[in-house]
Amino acid sequence: MMAVEQKNLTELQNFACELGADSAVLLDAKIIDVKENLAALCQNPRCPNYGVAASCPPHVGGPESLKKQLSSYTKALFFRIMAKKADVYSSKIHDIQGQIHTIAASLESKALELGFAKARGFAGGSCKNMFCADQPDCNVTAHNGPCRNPDLARPSMSGYGIDVSALAKAANWPPLVVQNGGADKEDFIPLYGLLIVG
Template sequence: MPTCKDEQDLVAYARRNGASDAVIVSTRDIGVEDRFAAFCRQPQCEQYGRSIHCPPHTPGPSGFLKWAAAHPRALFFKIDVPSAALFSDERRQVFQLLQETAAAIEHKALQTGYRKALAFAGGSCKAVFCHADPDCAALASPAQCRHPQVARPSMSGFGIDVAKLFAIAGWDMQWEGRHGDGTTTPMANVSGLVLLESRDVQRMTI
Protein backbone atom coordinates (compact mmCIF):
# COMPACT_ATOMS: atom_id res chain seq x y z
CA MET A 1 0.00 0.00 0.00
CA PRO A 2 1.49 3.41 -0.96
CA THR A 3 2.37 5.69 1.96
CA CYS A 4 3.26 9.32 2.54
CA LYS A 5 6.92 8.28 2.33
CA ASP A 6 6.19 6.81 -1.10
CA GLU A 7 4.88 10.21 -2.18
CA GLN A 8 8.02 11.96 -1.02
CA ASP A 9 10.16 9.31 -2.69
CA LEU A 10 8.31 10.08 -5.94
CA VAL A 11 9.01 13.79 -5.47
CA ALA A 12 12.70 13.02 -5.01
CA TYR A 13 12.63 10.75 -8.06
CA ALA A 14 11.06 13.50 -10.16
CA ARG A 15 13.73 15.98 -9.10
CA ARG A 16 16.47 13.51 -10.00
CA ASN A 17 14.98 12.66 -13.37
CA GLY A 18 14.31 15.86 -15.26
CA ALA A 19 12.05 17.98 -13.05
CA SER A 20 13.34 21.30 -11.71
CA ASP A 21 10.93 20.87 -8.80
CA ALA A 22 7.96 18.75 -7.78
CA VAL A 23 5.28 18.76 -5.07
CA ILE A 24 2.37 16.62 -3.92
CA VAL A 25 -1.05 18.29 -4.12
CA SER A 26 -4.61 17.31 -3.32
CA THR A 27 -6.68 16.81 -6.46
CA ARG A 28 -9.53 18.61 -4.67
CA ASP A 29 -7.51 21.80 -5.10
CA ILE A 30 -6.89 21.40 -8.84
CA GLY A 31 -8.89 23.91 -10.86
CA VAL A 32 -10.61 22.57 -13.97
CA GLU A 33 -12.59 24.81 -16.32
CA ASP A 34 -14.16 24.34 -19.73
CA ARG A 35 -12.79 27.71 -20.88
CA PHE A 36 -9.21 26.47 -20.62
CA ALA A 37 -9.97 23.38 -22.70
CA ALA A 38 -11.71 25.65 -25.22
CA PHE A 39 -8.39 27.36 -25.96
CA CYS A 40 -7.44 24.21 -27.90
CA ARG A 41 -10.09 25.00 -30.50
CA GLN A 42 -10.78 28.75 -30.25
CA PRO A 43 -8.48 29.96 -31.66
CA GLN A 44 -7.79 26.48 -32.90
CA CYS A 45 -4.44 24.97 -32.02
CA GLU A 46 -2.68 23.65 -35.11
CA GLN A 47 -2.54 20.24 -33.40
CA TYR A 48 -6.28 20.15 -32.64
CA GLY A 49 -7.71 16.76 -33.56
CA ARG A 50 -4.40 15.38 -34.84
CA SER A 51 -3.62 13.09 -31.89
CA ILE A 52 -5.47 10.59 -29.73
CA HIS A 53 -4.25 12.64 -26.75
CA CYS A 54 -5.65 15.96 -28.00
CA PRO A 55 -9.24 17.27 -28.16
CA PRO A 56 -11.75 16.33 -29.40
CA HIS A 57 -10.45 12.78 -28.84
CA THR A 58 -10.00 13.19 -25.06
CA PRO A 59 -12.75 13.08 -22.41
CA GLY A 60 -12.03 16.71 -21.53
CA PRO A 61 -12.72 18.46 -18.20
CA SER A 62 -15.57 16.14 -17.19
CA GLY A 63 -13.37 13.10 -17.78
CA PHE A 64 -10.53 14.58 -15.76
CA LEU A 65 -12.85 15.32 -12.84
CA LYS A 66 -13.93 11.67 -12.78
CA TRP A 67 -10.30 10.55 -12.71
CA ALA A 68 -9.47 13.10 -10.01
CA ALA A 69 -12.29 11.76 -7.85
CA ALA A 70 -10.61 8.36 -7.93
CA HIS A 71 -7.12 9.81 -7.39
CA PRO A 72 -7.05 11.94 -4.21
CA ARG A 73 -3.45 13.04 -4.67
CA ALA A 74 -1.21 14.14 -7.51
CA LEU A 75 2.42 14.92 -8.15
CA PHE A 76 2.83 18.25 -9.95
CA PHE A 77 6.21 19.06 -11.48
CA LYS A 78 7.84 21.79 -13.51
CA ILE A 79 10.84 22.04 -15.78
CA ASP A 80 12.53 25.44 -16.05
CA VAL A 81 13.85 26.19 -19.52
CA PRO A 82 15.33 29.21 -21.31
CA SER A 83 12.38 31.01 -22.85
CA ALA A 84 14.32 31.43 -26.09
CA ALA A 85 14.33 27.64 -26.52
CA LEU A 86 10.54 27.70 -26.91
CA PHE A 87 10.89 30.04 -29.88
CA SER A 88 13.58 27.98 -31.59
CA ASP A 89 14.21 24.57 -33.08
CA GLU A 90 14.77 23.34 -29.52
CA ARG A 91 11.04 23.61 -28.72
CA ARG A 92 10.34 20.02 -29.73
CA GLN A 93 13.21 18.75 -27.56
CA VAL A 94 11.84 20.68 -24.56
CA PHE A 95 8.42 19.10 -24.89
CA GLN A 96 9.96 15.70 -25.53
CA LEU A 97 11.76 16.02 -22.19
CA LEU A 98 8.46 17.01 -20.57
CA GLN A 99 6.59 14.05 -22.05
CA GLU A 100 9.33 11.60 -21.14
CA THR A 101 9.62 12.97 -17.60
CA ALA A 102 5.87 12.65 -17.02
CA ALA A 103 5.90 9.09 -18.34
CA ALA A 104 8.94 8.17 -16.22
CA ILE A 105 7.28 9.45 -13.04
CA GLU A 106 4.10 7.57 -13.93
CA HIS A 107 6.11 4.38 -14.47
CA LYS A 108 7.90 4.84 -11.13
CA ALA A 109 4.54 5.39 -9.42
CA LEU A 110 3.21 2.16 -10.92
CA GLN A 111 6.26 0.31 -9.61
CA THR A 112 5.74 1.89 -6.19
CA GLY A 113 2.21 0.55 -5.91
CA TYR A 114 0.05 3.26 -7.47
CA ARG A 115 -1.58 0.83 -9.89
CA LYS A 116 -3.81 3.48 -11.47
CA ALA A 117 -1.28 6.32 -11.81
CA LEU A 118 -2.06 8.63 -14.75
CA ALA A 119 0.38 11.14 -16.24
CA PHE A 120 -0.36 14.37 -18.10
CA ALA A 121 2.20 16.55 -19.84
CA GLY A 122 1.98 19.58 -22.10
CA GLY A 123 1.96 20.15 -25.81
CA SER A 124 0.95 17.63 -28.44
CA CYS A 125 2.57 14.18 -28.43
CA LYS A 126 2.01 14.17 -32.22
CA ALA A 127 4.20 17.26 -32.60
CA VAL A 128 6.87 15.73 -30.37
CA PHE A 129 7.14 12.07 -31.34
CA CYS A 130 5.33 11.76 -34.69
CA HIS A 131 6.01 15.15 -36.26
CA ALA A 132 7.43 13.46 -39.37
CA ASP A 133 4.42 11.16 -39.77
CA PRO A 134 1.28 12.33 -41.59
CA ASP A 135 -1.16 10.82 -39.09
CA CYS A 136 -1.50 9.67 -35.49
CA ALA A 137 -1.36 5.87 -35.63
CA ALA A 138 -3.59 5.66 -32.55
CA LEU A 139 -6.41 7.25 -34.57
CA ALA A 140 -6.02 4.71 -37.38
CA SER A 141 -7.69 1.33 -37.65
CA PRO A 142 -6.42 -0.80 -36.06
CA ALA A 143 -5.32 1.77 -33.49
CA GLN A 144 -1.76 1.38 -32.26
CA CYS A 145 0.24 4.24 -30.78
CA ARG A 146 3.83 4.39 -32.04
CA HIS A 147 5.15 5.60 -28.66
CA PRO A 148 2.86 4.28 -25.90
CA GLN A 149 5.65 4.24 -23.32
CA VAL A 150 6.25 7.99 -23.46
CA ALA A 151 3.36 9.79 -25.20
CA ARG A 152 1.03 11.41 -22.67
CA PRO A 153 -2.00 13.73 -22.98
CA SER A 154 -1.70 17.48 -22.52
CA MET A 155 -3.15 19.13 -19.41
CA SER A 156 -4.64 21.91 -21.51
CA GLY A 157 -7.06 19.58 -23.28
CA PHE A 158 -8.59 18.71 -19.90
CA GLY A 159 -9.09 22.31 -18.80
CA ILE A 160 -6.56 22.10 -15.98
CA ASP A 161 -5.74 25.48 -14.42
CA VAL A 162 -1.96 25.32 -14.49
CA ALA A 163 -1.55 28.81 -13.02
CA LYS A 164 -3.52 27.71 -9.94
CA LEU A 165 -1.28 24.65 -9.59
CA PHE A 166 1.78 26.90 -9.65
CA ALA A 167 0.21 29.04 -6.90
CA ILE A 168 -0.55 25.95 -4.80
CA ALA A 169 3.04 24.79 -5.23
CA GLY A 170 4.34 28.21 -4.21
CA TRP A 171 6.19 28.71 -7.46
CA ASP A 172 6.36 31.80 -9.63
CA MET A 173 4.95 30.95 -13.03
CA GLN A 174 7.21 32.22 -15.78
CA TRP A 175 5.40 32.63 -19.09
CA GLU A 176 7.16 32.22 -22.39
CA GLY A 177 7.07 35.58 -24.06
CA ARG A 178 8.57 37.56 -26.90
CA HIS A 179 8.83 41.31 -26.50
CA GLY A 180 8.35 43.93 -29.19
CA ASP A 181 12.09 44.35 -29.58
CA GLY A 182 12.49 40.66 -30.41
CA THR A 183 13.91 39.66 -27.03
CA THR A 184 12.31 37.01 -24.83
CA THR A 185 11.78 36.59 -21.10
CA PRO A 186 14.88 34.86 -19.68
CA MET A 187 13.19 31.71 -18.39
CA ALA A 188 9.90 29.86 -18.78
CA ASN A 189 8.27 26.77 -17.30
CA VAL A 190 6.71 23.66 -18.76
CA SER A 191 4.89 21.34 -16.40
CA GLY A 192 3.21 17.99 -15.91
CA LEU A 193 0.93 16.15 -13.51
CA VAL A 194 0.70 12.55 -12.32
CA LEU A 195 -2.51 11.43 -10.59
CA LEU A 196 -2.03 9.06 -7.66
CA GLU A 197 -4.72 6.86 -6.16
CA SER A 198 -4.47 5.86 -2.52
CA ARG A 199 -6.33 3.66 -0.05
CA ASP A 200 -4.74 5.49 2.86
CA VAL A 201 -5.61 9.09 2.09
CA GLN A 202 -6.93 10.00 5.55
CA ARG A 203 -3.50 9.62 7.16
CA MET A 204 -1.66 11.64 4.52
CA THR A 205 -0.93 15.36 4.68
CA ILE A 206 0.86 17.60 2.23
Protein backbone atom coordinates in the same frame (compact mmCIF):
# COMPACT_ATOMS: atom_id res chain seq x y z
CA MET B 1 -1.63 8.71 5.30
CA MET B 2 0.34 5.54 5.89
CA ALA B 3 4.10 5.92 6.29
CA VAL B 4 4.79 3.63 3.35
CA GLU B 5 2.54 5.71 1.09
CA GLN B 6 4.33 8.90 2.11
CA LYS B 7 7.67 7.21 1.47
CA ASN B 8 6.54 6.18 -2.01
CA LEU B 9 5.27 9.68 -2.78
CA THR B 10 8.60 11.16 -1.70
CA GLU B 11 10.34 8.61 -3.91
CA LEU B 12 8.24 9.76 -6.86
CA GLN B 13 8.99 13.40 -6.07
CA ASN B 14 12.73 12.69 -6.02
CA PHE B 15 12.43 10.59 -9.18
CA ALA B 16 10.87 13.53 -11.05
CA CYS B 17 14.01 15.58 -10.35
CA GLU B 18 16.30 12.68 -11.25
CA LEU B 19 14.48 12.54 -14.60
CA GLY B 20 15.22 16.19 -15.25
CA ALA B 21 12.48 18.23 -13.60
CA ASP B 22 13.78 21.43 -11.99
CA SER B 23 11.22 21.20 -9.18
CA ALA B 24 8.41 18.88 -8.14
CA VAL B 25 5.82 19.38 -5.41
CA LEU B 26 3.24 17.12 -3.82
CA LEU B 27 -0.20 18.71 -3.63
CA ASP B 28 -3.61 17.60 -2.49
CA ALA B 29 -5.46 16.34 -5.59
CA LYS B 30 -8.54 18.26 -4.38
CA ILE B 31 -6.97 21.50 -5.51
CA ILE B 32 -6.89 20.42 -9.16
CA ASP B 33 -9.37 22.65 -10.93
CA VAL B 34 -10.76 21.50 -14.24
CA LYS B 35 -12.45 24.12 -16.41
CA GLU B 36 -14.49 23.79 -19.58
CA ASN B 37 -13.42 27.24 -20.75
CA LEU B 38 -9.73 26.29 -20.59
CA ALA B 39 -10.28 23.11 -22.61
CA ALA B 40 -12.34 25.12 -25.11
CA LEU B 41 -9.24 27.21 -25.90
CA CYS B 42 -7.80 24.21 -27.78
CA GLN B 43 -10.59 24.63 -30.34
CA ASN B 44 -11.17 28.38 -30.30
CA PRO B 45 -8.85 29.94 -31.26
CA ARG B 46 -8.03 26.66 -32.89
CA CYS B 47 -4.65 25.23 -31.95
CA PRO B 48 -2.73 23.77 -34.92
CA ASN B 49 -2.45 20.56 -32.89
CA TYR B 50 -6.21 20.23 -32.41
CA GLY B 51 -7.34 16.80 -33.60
CA VAL B 52 -3.87 15.79 -34.78
CA ALA B 53 -2.95 13.20 -32.13
CA ALA B 54 -4.54 11.00 -29.49
CA SER B 55 -3.08 13.19 -26.72
CA CYS B 56 -5.16 16.24 -27.69
CA PRO B 57 -8.86 17.15 -28.08
CA PRO B 58 -11.22 15.92 -29.33
CA HIS B 59 -9.49 12.58 -28.71
CA VAL B 60 -9.03 12.98 -24.94
CA GLY B 61 -11.82 12.56 -22.41
CA GLY B 62 -11.97 16.27 -21.59
CA PRO B 63 -13.00 18.14 -18.43
CA GLU B 64 -16.23 16.24 -17.68
CA SER B 65 -14.56 12.84 -17.67
CA LEU B 66 -11.65 14.02 -15.53
CA LYS B 67 -13.93 15.77 -13.04
CA LYS B 68 -15.73 12.47 -12.43
CA GLN B 69 -12.47 10.61 -11.89
CA LEU B 70 -10.70 13.18 -9.72
CA SER B 71 -12.75 12.41 -6.61
CA SER B 72 -10.95 9.06 -6.38
CA TYR B 73 -7.49 10.66 -6.49
CA THR B 74 -5.73 11.90 -3.36
CA LYS B 75 -2.37 13.34 -4.42
CA ALA B 76 -0.90 15.30 -7.29
CA LEU B 77 2.79 15.48 -8.14
CA PHE B 78 3.23 18.69 -10.11
CA PHE B 79 6.58 19.31 -11.75
CA ARG B 80 8.22 21.91 -13.94
CA ILE B 81 11.12 22.40 -16.27
CA MET B 82 12.56 25.90 -16.55
CA ALA B 83 13.30 26.39 -20.22
CA LYS B 84 15.28 29.22 -21.77
CA LYS B 85 12.85 31.70 -23.30
CA ALA B 86 14.79 31.67 -26.57
CA ASP B 87 14.43 27.87 -26.76
CA VAL B 88 10.69 27.97 -26.03
CA TYR B 89 10.22 30.23 -29.05
CA SER B 90 12.28 28.01 -31.34
CA SER B 91 12.04 24.50 -32.77
CA LYS B 92 13.67 23.30 -29.53
CA ILE B 93 10.26 23.55 -27.89
CA HIS B 94 9.38 20.08 -29.20
CA ASP B 95 12.38 18.54 -27.40
CA ILE B 96 11.55 20.38 -24.18
CA GLN B 97 7.89 19.38 -24.28
CA GLY B 98 9.02 15.87 -25.19
CA GLN B 99 11.02 15.81 -21.98
CA ILE B 100 7.88 16.77 -20.03
CA HIS B 101 5.97 13.91 -21.69
CA THR B 102 8.77 11.47 -20.97
CA ILE B 103 8.99 12.48 -17.31
CA ALA B 104 5.19 12.19 -16.91
CA ALA B 105 5.17 8.76 -18.56
CA SER B 106 8.11 7.52 -16.47
CA LEU B 107 6.51 8.81 -13.26
CA GLU B 108 3.27 7.06 -14.14
CA SER B 109 5.11 3.82 -14.76
CA LYS B 110 7.06 4.12 -11.49
CA ALA B 111 3.88 4.96 -9.56
CA LEU B 112 2.17 1.85 -10.95
CA GLU B 113 5.20 -0.20 -9.82
CA LEU B 114 4.90 1.31 -6.35
CA GLY B 115 1.28 0.22 -6.10
CA PHE B 116 -0.58 3.39 -7.12
CA ALA B 117 -2.90 1.44 -9.42
CA LYS B 118 -4.75 4.44 -10.87
CA ALA B 119 -1.68 6.61 -11.52
CA ARG B 120 -2.03 8.90 -14.53
CA GLY B 121 0.50 11.24 -16.08
CA PHE B 122 -0.28 14.41 -18.04
CA ALA B 123 1.93 16.69 -20.11
CA GLY B 124 1.58 19.58 -22.55
CA GLY B 125 1.81 20.08 -26.28
CA SER B 126 1.22 17.61 -29.07
CA CYS B 127 3.11 14.30 -28.97
CA LYS B 128 2.86 14.22 -32.78
CA ASN B 129 5.44 17.02 -32.99
CA MET B 130 7.73 15.35 -30.48
CA PHE B 131 7.63 11.63 -31.17
CA CYS B 132 5.94 11.11 -34.54
CA ALA B 133 7.22 14.10 -36.50
CA ASP B 134 8.60 11.79 -39.19
CA GLN B 135 5.28 9.98 -39.56
CA PRO B 136 2.42 11.16 -41.78
CA ASP B 137 -0.14 10.80 -39.00
CA CYS B 138 -0.96 9.58 -35.53
CA ASN B 139 -1.35 5.81 -35.54
CA VAL B 140 -4.17 5.98 -33.01
CA THR B 141 -6.38 8.63 -34.59
CA ALA B 142 -5.66 7.79 -38.24
CA HIS B 143 -5.56 3.99 -38.10
CA ASN B 144 -7.22 3.07 -34.82
CA GLY B 145 -3.97 1.35 -33.92
CA PRO B 146 -1.74 1.45 -30.85
CA CYS B 147 0.33 4.47 -29.93
CA ARG B 148 3.84 4.15 -31.36
CA ASN B 149 5.32 5.62 -28.17
CA PRO B 150 3.29 4.40 -25.19
CA ASP B 151 6.29 4.83 -22.87
CA LEU B 152 6.76 8.47 -23.88
CA ALA B 153 3.52 10.22 -24.84
CA ARG B 154 0.90 11.38 -22.35
CA PRO B 155 -2.31 13.42 -22.72
CA SER B 156 -2.31 17.18 -22.75
CA MET B 157 -3.32 18.97 -19.55
CA SER B 158 -4.91 21.70 -21.69
CA GLY B 159 -7.17 19.17 -23.37
CA TYR B 160 -8.61 18.24 -19.99
CA GLY B 161 -8.99 21.88 -18.95
CA ILE B 162 -6.59 21.51 -16.02
CA ASP B 163 -5.93 24.92 -14.47
CA VAL B 164 -2.14 24.85 -14.53
CA SER B 165 -1.81 28.42 -13.24
CA ALA B 166 -3.73 27.46 -10.09
CA LEU B 167 -1.38 24.53 -9.53
CA ALA B 168 1.67 26.76 -10.01
CA LYS B 169 0.21 29.19 -7.49
CA ALA B 170 -0.41 26.38 -5.01
CA ALA B 171 3.19 25.27 -5.54
CA ASN B 172 4.26 28.84 -4.77
CA TRP B 173 6.04 29.05 -8.08
CA PRO B 174 6.23 32.41 -9.84
CA PRO B 175 4.11 32.70 -12.97
CA LEU B 176 5.51 32.74 -16.49
CA VAL B 177 8.86 34.38 -17.05
CA VAL B 178 11.50 34.36 -14.35
CA GLN B 179 14.60 36.43 -14.76
CA ASN B 180 17.78 34.63 -13.95
CA GLY B 181 19.87 36.60 -11.49
CA GLY B 182 23.08 35.37 -13.10
CA ALA B 183 25.43 37.34 -15.29
CA ASP B 184 23.71 36.21 -18.50
CA LYS B 185 20.34 37.69 -17.42
CA GLU B 186 18.55 35.03 -19.39
CA ASP B 187 14.78 34.67 -19.08
CA PHE B 188 13.27 31.29 -18.32
CA ILE B 189 9.76 30.02 -18.85
CA PRO B 190 8.30 27.19 -16.75
CA LEU B 191 6.73 24.25 -18.55
CA TYR B 192 4.64 21.86 -16.47
CA GLY B 193 3.66 18.23 -16.11
CA LEU B 194 1.47 16.34 -13.69
CA LEU B 195 1.01 12.94 -12.11
CA ILE B 196 -2.11 12.05 -10.12
CA VAL B 197 -2.37 9.08 -7.79
CA GLY B 198 -5.23 7.65 -5.76
